[in-house]
Amino acid sequence: MAQSPLRLHEKSRSSLPIEYSTPENDLRIVGFWIFLAAELVLFGTLFATYLVLQSHTAGGPAPKDLFEVGPVMIETIVLLVSSFTCGLSTIELRRHNKKGLIFWLIVTVLLGLVFIGFEVNEFYTYAAHEGATLSSSAFLSGFFVLLGTHGCHVSLGIIWITGLIIQIAKRGVTPVTARKAFIVGLYWHFLDVVWIFIYTAVYLTGWVM
Amino acid sequence: MRENENQAVQSEHAAFPWKQVFGLLLSLALTFLALWVVLGLSLSVHATLTIIIGLAILQALIQLFMFMHFTEGTEPVHQIIGIAFGLFVTAMVVVLTLWILYYAI
Numbered sequence: 440m441a442q443s444p445l446r447l448h449e450k451s452r453s454s455l456p457i458e459y460s461t462p463e464n465d466l467r468i469v470g471f472w473i474f475l476a477a478e479l480v481l482f483g484t485l486f487a488t489y490l491v492l493q494s495h496t497a498g499g500p501a502p503k504d505l506f507e508v509g510p511v512m513i514e515t516i517v518l519l520v521s522s523f524t525c526g527l528s529t530i531e532l533r534r535h536n537k538k539g540l541i542f543w544l545i546v547t548v549l550l551g552l553v554f555i556g557f558e559v560n561e562f563y564t565y566a567a568h569e570g571a572t573l574s575s576s577a578f579l580s581g582f583f584v585l586l587g588t589h590g591c592h593v594s595l596g597i598i599w600i601t602g603l604i605i606q607i608a609k610r611g612v613t614p615v616t617a618r619k620a621f622i623v624g625l626y627w628h629f630l631d632v633v634w635i636f637i638y639t640a641v642y643l644t645g646w647v648m
Numbered sequence: 649m650r651e652n653e654n655q656a657v658q659s660e661h662a663a664f665p666w667k668q669v670f671g672l673l674l675s676l677a678l679t680f681l682a683l684w685v686v687l688g689l690s691l692s693v694h695a696t697l698t699i700i701i702g703l704a705i706l707q708a709l710i711q712l713f714m715f716m717h718f719t720e721g722t723e724p725v726h727q728i729i730g731i732a733f734g735l736f737v738t739a740m741v742v743v744l745t746l747w748i749l750y751y752a753i
Contacts, residue, residue, distance in 0.1 A: 452722065455720075455721075455722065456720075459720075459721055459722055465721065465722045465723070468721060468727075469721070469723075469726045469727055469730070472726070472727035472730050472731060473727075473730045475731065475734070476730045476731050476733060476734025476735075477734065479731075479734040479735060479737075479738045480734060480737050480738050480741065482738070483737070483738030483739075483741040483742050484741055486742050487741050487742045487745035487746065488745075490742070490745075490746055490753070491745060491746065491749045491752060491753055493753070494753055508683075508687070512679075512683070515679055516676070516679070519672065519675050519676060519679065520672070522675075522711065522715060523668055523669075523671070523672040523675075523715075525715075526665070526668040526671070526714075526715040527665060527668055529717070530665050530668065624716075625716055628711050628712075628715045628716045629716075631711055632708045632711045632712070635704050635707050635708055635711070636704055636708070638679070638682075638704070639682065639700050639701060639703070639704035640704075643682055643683070643686045643700050644697065644700070646686050646687065647686055647693055647696050647697060647700075648693065
């Protein structure tokens with residue numbers, strides 16, 4: 440194996456968790472952190488757009504008229520708990536416990552599905568019962584694009600984790616599947632970080648204004 | 649320094665996941681605290697926004713350090729620089745956009 444550009448002595452690598460067990464895994468994990476940095480900027484632009492357009496309701500419903508505390512809190516707590524169960528899956532991964540890893544990944548996917556279900560229901564309620572669609576006002580365009588982008592990421596994460604569960608079930612915990620499980624965990628935690636800011640900048644701010 | 653971190657990683661093998669449980673409880677507490685500040689207290693808009701943004705940043709840091717193993721790896725300085733730059737650009741995009749377009753908000 441060629442020398443890692445990260446210049447780590449092979450000796451100290453042996454004491455690291457399994458996902459860092461090869462130089463290629465190192466590079467892929469660092470690469471994924473860089474991808475997350477780019478995702479931060481993507482969501483930053485959407486947040487900036489939403490916050491500027493928030494008050495431009497064009498005579499339609501304002502944030503306060505639409506947002507209900509109940510569903511928003513359920514979405515928030517479900518995603519937060521799924522981030523926790525995803526964290527537990529990383530611990531099982533480091534114990535090389537295939538069953539535990541798969542169990543917590545399945546719990547994470549199920550909570551992700553519950554989150555998406557509530558979000559779809561929320562969007563449907565706005566569009567069908569309140570007449571608040573993507574084209575109703577600048578506020579709603581910003582709202583649906585920001586939350587839709589986050590929802591698409593969560594949906595992709597569900598498909599990604601499901602595929603990974605199948606692969607881990609077939610191949611077990613190897614350096615390759617361990618790296619994949621760790622990276623999907625980073626992705627899932629990142630989506631919870633984005634949701635924290637959606638909860639604050641969209642919902643809480645909507646109730647304050 | 650790295651030796652200590654590796655020991656910390658190894659101790660995860662058998663122990664109860666205190667770090668994750670503590671992170672979850674702290675996140676839930678911050679979430680409900682922010683909700684209470686908005687719905688329960690009647691502070692000024694400016695004060696309320698300042699508090700809830702502070703709580704959100706705190707909660708994001710909890711995710712980053714308690715769940716995402718941000719400072720682990722072979723050379724964690726690479727991801728730390730990457731994420732720090734990403735956060736800087738994001739903060740500049742959001743803050744400067746709001747500043748420039750303040751009249752339109």
